[in-house]
Amino acid sequence: MATLFTYCVQHDIGAAPNPFWGVCTLVICKPVIRRAAVVGDWIVGTGSKNSSIGDMSGKVVYAMKVTKKMEMQEYDAFTKRHLPAKIPSWYSHDVRLRLGDSVYDFSYDPPKIVRSVHNEKNRRKDLSGKYALLSKHFWYFGDKAPLLPDDLQEIVKQGPGHRSRANDPFIERFLKWLYGLKLEPNGLHGKPQRNLFVR
Numbered sequence: 001m002a003t004l005f006t007y008c009v010q011h012d013i014g015a016a017p018n019p020f021w022g023v024c025t026l027v028i029c030k031p032v033i034r035r036a037a038v039v040g041d042w043i044v045g046t047g048s049k050n051s052s053i054g055d056m057s058g059k060v061v062y063a064m065k066v067t068k069k070m071e072m073q074e075y076d077a078f079t080k081r082h083l084p085a086k087i088p089s090w091y092s093h094d095v096r097l098r099l100g101d102s103v104y105d106f107s108y109d110p111p112k113i114v115r116s117v118h119n120e121k122n123r124r125k126d127l128s129g130k131y132a133l134l135s136k137h138f139w140y141f142g143d144k145a146p147l148l149p150d151d152l153q154e155i156v157k158q159g160p161g162h163r164s165r166a167n168d169p170f171i172e173r174f175l176k177w178l179y180g181l182k183l184e185p186n187g188l189h190g191k192p193q194r195n196l197f198v199r
Contacts, residue, residue, distance in 0.1 A: 002040045004171040005033050006155045007162035009045035009061045012142060014192035015117045017045065017062050018101040019140035021085045022186060024064045027075060027101040028118055031129030033162055041066050042171070043133065046156045047145050052194040058156055059145035061193075063178055064135035073106040075132035088116035095197055117196065137185055139178065144190030152177060 007030060014020070016029040026034060026043060037043060044063045047056025070078065079086045079102040088100035103118050104111040104127070111127070113119060118126060148156065155170050157163045167174075183189055 001168070002042060002171065003037070003164050004042045004044065004155065004167040004174060005037055005162055005164050006044045006046060006157050006167060007033065008048055008156075008158050008160075010048050010050075012045075012047075012051065012061050012193040013117065013196045014096065014099045014142075015101055017043075017064065017140070018086065018099060019062060019138065019142075019188055020096045020099070021083060022136070023083065023086075024062065024135040024138035024140060024186075025075075025086065025101055025132060026064070027072065027129075027132040028103060028122065028126045029129075030162070031125055034129035034131045034133055036164070037066050037069070037133055039066050039069055042175075043135075044155070044174070046148075047193075049158065053143055056145055056193065057158060058153055059147050060139075060141055060178075061145050062138065062140045062142075064133075064138035066133050067136045068134040070132050070134070071130060072104060072127065072132055073111075075134075076102055076104060076106045076111075088114050090115040095195065098197065099192075139181075139183060139185055140188050140190070142188070142190035143193045146181065149177060 045061040047059040089097040103116040
């Protein structure tokens with residue numbers, strides 16, 4: 001049976017997860033989930049009580065079914081060949097290009113950090129995750145995050161860490177609710193809750 005991982009998205013800026021360019025990716029932050037999750041598992045980020053747009057607790061920021069898992073070094077090569085828009089372009093006028101999550105260039109040893117939303121203070125945590133999770137079957141809600149029904153509120157994880165096996169009794173119910181929204185997958189149904197580049 002697939003595992004349902006849930007965690008709190010403390011800062012929904014569009015980088016972790018990165019829902020742009022037709023593939024939702026989780027490559028920076030959440031190292032334990034990135035190591036543990038396998039193809040077929042579900043990753044669900046719920047809202048923070050302290051979101052920049054107010055209390056988003058109990059709401060689903062995004063849901064992705066893992067359709068590909070690769071080592072971060074492989075992801076670096078993959079984005080260079082197939083998904084260059086995921087490589088941060090810090091001075092771009094397109095905010096989505098600034099938020100790229102392929103932030104480690106493995107043609108250097110140790111990997112060089114591309115100018116991005118992360119820097120040296122994030123290196124150890126990011127690289128400890130070892131893997132990039134990719135999805136071509138996802139829903140990103142951002143600032144339009146729908147509220148989970150009462151009988152699914154137990155999957156919500158506030159604060160650090162995540163839930164996984166404790167969610168086993170809820171996975172079928174959650175998927176029934178998610179598909180019952182009747183929204184097209186692989187699209188953006190909202191915007192990131194915080195625009196990092198507006199002061």
